[in-house]
Amino acid sequence: MVQKLKQKVMDGKEITKEEAMTLAEADLDELCQAADEIRKHFCGNVFDICSCINVKGGKCSEDCKFCPQSCFNDKVEVKPHTLIGSDQMLEEAAYMAQKGVVRCDLVSSGRRLPKDDVRKIVQDIERIRKETGIAVCCSFGLLDQEDCEMLRKAGITRLHNNLESSRTFFTGVCSSHSTDDKMATLRAARATGLTLCSGCLINLGESMEDRIELALMERELGVKSIPVNVLNPIKDSPFEDRKPMTNEEFCRTVAVFRFLLPDASIRLAAGRIYLADHGKRALSSGANAAITGDFLMTGGMSIDSDMAMAKELGYEPGLWK
Numbered sequence: 001m002v003q004k005l006k007q008k009v010m011d012g013k014e015i016t017k018e019e020a021m022t023l024a025e026a027d028l029d030e031l032c033q034a035a036d037e038i039r040k041h042f043c044g045n046v047f048d049i050c051s052c053i054n055v056k057g058g059k060c061s062e063d064c065k066f067c068p069q070s071c072f073n074d075k076v077e078v079k080p081h082t083l084i085g086s087d088q089m090l091e092e093a094a095y096m097a098q099k100g101v102v103r104c105d106l107v108s109s110g111r112r113l114p115k116d117d118v119r120k121i122v123q124d125i126e127r128i129r130k131e132t133g134i135a136v137c138c139s140f141g142l143l144d145q146e147d148c149e150m151l152r153k154a155g156i157t158r159l160h161n162n163l164e165s166s167r168t169f170f171t172g173v174c175s176s177h178s179t180d181d182k183m184a185t186l187r188a189a190r191a192t193g194l195t196l197c198s199g200c201l202i203n204l205g206e207s208m209e210d211r212i213e214l215a216l217m218e219r220e221l222g223v224k225s226i227p228v229n230v231l232n233p234i235k236d237s238p239f240e241d242r243k244p245m246t247n248e249e250f251c252r253t254v255a256v257f258r259f260l261l262p263d264a265s266i267r268l269a270a271g272r273i274y275l276a277d278h279g280k281r282a283l284s285s286g287a288n289a290a291i292t293g294d295f296l297m298t299g300g301m302s303i304d305s306d307m308a309m310a311k312e313l314g315y316e317p318g319l320w321k
Contacts, residue, residue: 061110
């Protein structure tokens with residue numbers, strides 16, 4: 001079945017949910033090898049590596065149960081922040097570019113970045129593009145088409161908003177916004193000509209079926225960058241007792257995603273520091289991209305270590321899709 005579905009994907013056809021579910025029980029080594037072959041066929045050896053700039057952190061009005069900044073997790077102390085300065089933003093972007101990172105992702109906490117802040121940050125994006133040449137993406141919450149158009153004109157090429165999980169499972173994780181709210185933001189971005197980055201957070205207790213349904217929503221939307229985040233259990237949160245994810249389960253998830261999203265950047269993201277090999281095997285199981293460095297409230301891998309890992313596996317840094 002693995003070989004049959006691999007050939008179907010390589011012939012340019014889409015596999016179904018039912019077919020993807022059979023991969024959840026397939027031999028792992030065969031599955032990972034086949035996913036890697038699909039990756040090479042559609043994407044070559046390009047390693048699309050990006051890093052985040054926290055432009056505005058702080059406590060968030062949304063009640064996502066997994067997030068330390070969320071109002072749901074009121075026992076976690078988080079200091080409020082204002083929009084960081086233009087010089088700091090440029091300095092961080094320049095450092096990333098000098099290290100070989102091909103994209104920087106400007107990230108804020110909260111339901112959405114206020115429109116006044118969007119207008120302010122437009123000038124910063126123009127400056128980053130002009131002075132560093134690095135590609136710029138944004139993750140500013142639930143934006144509308146007017147916001148996306150302003151950001152596109154400033155020079156961003158991609159908008160990020162994680163769907164996190166299947167529509168059904170997400171209702172038990174967050175009640176202050178919905179999958180439809182997130183999809184509306186992604187559709188607004190696509191309507192302005194931006195490419196889309198939208199991924200998942202796994203190991204919340206969701207099933208493989210939930211992950212596959214998430215990947216199918218991404219496919220429907222035309223998402224070309226899928227960050228695969230692993231839960232960082234937060235003390236006093238509903239997920240504090242979740243057992244760490246195994247390398248094997250992570251690689252199986254990545255491999256199944258490759259079958260469903262053959263020409264996308266499947267991106268190692270937050271939480272992989274808790275994996276025994278920090279995601280290395282996943283880069284031979286269908287993954288071909290990474291978010292490097294630290295995240296809003298979670299530590300990550302260093303740029304140098306990620307670059308070395310990619311080089312060892314035969315990848316070359318570059319922009320994909």
